[in-house]
């Protein structure tokens with residue numbers, strides 16, 4: 001569906017996308033994660049043909065991005081890009097439907113995006129979250145095979161966000177490929193069946209959320225201690241990466257929890273309420289990207 005082959009894009013000295021190779025298969029729901037400036041928006045712009053690569057090739061459905069867009073195979077919701085002023089929501093959605101080669105009925109698009117009651121509202125009078133829903137309506141105005149969303153839920157309240165993802169799941173269940181960039185890692189964890197982690201324009205990790213968590217390697221260990229806490233001794237535990245002590249509770253992150261816990265007993269301590277758990281996607285993301293930063297410095 002989507003194939004990036006050694007794609008690079010620089011802005012002056014900044015290598016926004018750096019030798020990126022990846023492919024997306026039909027029916028996948030893929031989250032694109034990365035710290036600020038990692039190159040997510042640039043990657044999506046290259047995918048949509050809004051920017052041209054300095055080198056490498058981007059192919060959508062075996063054609064150029066532009067051809068795929070003209071054929072109506074891609075629906076996109078971008079982070080920026082103003083909505084037209086001085087028109088109503090219904091007029092704007094009607095225009096998007098008219099421009100799509102395989103449009104849905106306007107009423108269906110409005111109700112799917114949850115904006116039927118806003119149909120007669122001027123676009124420039126919308127709240128931030130309402131404007132996001134209108135962008136979503138424009139991205140789903142017709143039957144596209146690929147839906148690209150750049151930080152789609154920014155500014156949406158909790159209910160709107162849940163509704164939005166329920167709709168996206170329906171789209172995915174119907175066989176569409178959904179690619180979305182986000183900073184909400186819990187969304188990626190809950191929605192995506194594949195997670196890509198970008199860092200300085202390169203792909204750092206590519207797998208299911210579970211694989212990304214495993215790749216981070218670390219585990220969380222927490223326990224309570226009775227009696228005075230010997231902090232230097234705890235800090236000397238093997239494979240420890242971080243430690244936090246609040247009251248009687250000690251929370252650590254370890255790259256080898258078995259060895260750390262073994263050493264804990266070796267110190268003659270008697271931890272109570274011991275818990276060992278894997279990292280959440282957010283912690284795994286931080287572990288992977290900070291390890292990469294450290295490697296590059």
Ligand SMILES: Nc1ncnc2c1ncn2[C@@H]1O[C@H](COP(=O)(O)OP(=O)(O)OP(=O)(O)O)[C@@H](O)[C@H]1O
Pocket residue numbers: 011014015016034035036037038039040041042043
């Ligand atoms: N038009 C531009 N001119 C110059 N530099 C740019 C331009 N667009 C992006 N950049 C730089 O390219 C890098 C990648 O930016 P990009 O917007 O793709 O990252 P991002 O991962 O989407 O970031 P964010 O999470 O903050 O939205 C950044 O260092 C950014 O400052």
